Amino acid sequence: GAVVSQHPSWVICKSGTSVKIECRSLDFQATTMFWYRQFPKQSLMLMATSNEGSKATYEQGVEKDKFLINHASLTLSTLTVTSAHPEDSSFYICSTSGGQGARNTEAFFGQGTRLTVV
Amino acid sequence: AQSVTQPDIHITVSEGASLELRCNYSYGATPYLFWYVQSPGQGLQLLLKYFSGDTLVQGIKGFEAEFKRSQSSFNLRKPSVHWSDAAEYFCAVGAYAAGNKLTFGGGTRVLVKP
Numbered sequence: 311g312a313v314v315s316q317h318p319s320w321v322i323c324k325s326g327t328s329v330k331i332e333c334r335s336l337d338f339q340a341t342t343m344f345w346y347r348q349f350p351k352q353s354l355m356l357m358a359t360s361n362e363g364s365k366a367t368y369e370q371g372v373e374k375d376k377f378l379i380n381h382a383s384l385t386l387s388t389l390t391v392t393s394a395h396p397e398d399s400s401f402y403i404c405s406t407s408g409g410q411g412a413r414n415t416e417a418f419f420g421q422g423t424r425l426t427v428v
Numbered sequence: 429a430q431s432v433t434q435p436d437i438h439i440t441v442s443e444g445a446s447l448e449l450r451c452n453y454s455y456g457a458t459p460y461l462f463w464y465v466q467s468p469g470q471g472l473q474l475l476l477k478y479f480s481g482d483t484l485v486q487g488i489k490g491f492e493a494e495f496k497r498s499q500s501s502f503n504l505r506k507p508s509v510h511w512s513d514a515a516e517y518f519c520a521v522g523a524y525a526a527g528n529k530l531t532f533g534g535g536t537r538v539l540v541k542p
Contacts, residue, residue: 417462417528
């Protein structure tokens with residue numbers, strides 16, 4: 311399967327600062343990437359769909375100005391948590407959607423990033 | 429809209445015993461169905477997937493799942509669990525029409541007793 315690398319695996323930041331999380335597709339071109347958020351002992355909730363070369367599509371209730379997504383290339387999508395607050399502390403996971411034009415496809419997930427805002 | 433329900437939040441099973449995790453989905457057409465496993469603090473590992481064809485799907489680590497359209501279910505089974513199977517298991521549904529994004533169930537935490 312495809313390899314997705316997410317960096318950093320964990321980060322601690324001060325309240326009010328911004329944090330950037332990178333998601334790289336290492337062995338294929340990903341036109342679409344997804345960003346999920348997982349609170350402790352809860353399921354994964356889709357935050358947004360990242361489309362290469364265009365604006366991301368955010369799920370209802372997700373603040374697009376707070377969670378900035380950039381997908382400037384076919385192998386890299388970034389999620390920036392701006393002006394982070396303790397309630398933003400969570401596990402963030404990215405995934406890719408197979409390959410370009412793939413119909414029957416599975417998602418390949420990054421290792422996740424544990425964000426702690428103090 | 430697609431949705432997934434995993435009725436069991438926790439399941440405790442003895443090592444060597446069989447395991448079945450329930451998953452029910454809601455989607456208007458034929459969905460793509462997945463089971464993922466997550467160890468604490470880790471990402472997700474795909475156990476198996478169903479796109480079409482044979483409704484009994486074999487996965488890794490001795491897991492299998494059966495797609496039952498009439499029951500809108502995709503239950504995961506393993507005949508004999510190992511202590512290393514203790515983890516969180518997520519059922520997910522995806523659809524091409526939805527851009528291949530996944531909707532996850534709430535997860536089932538499996539505890540394995542020695």
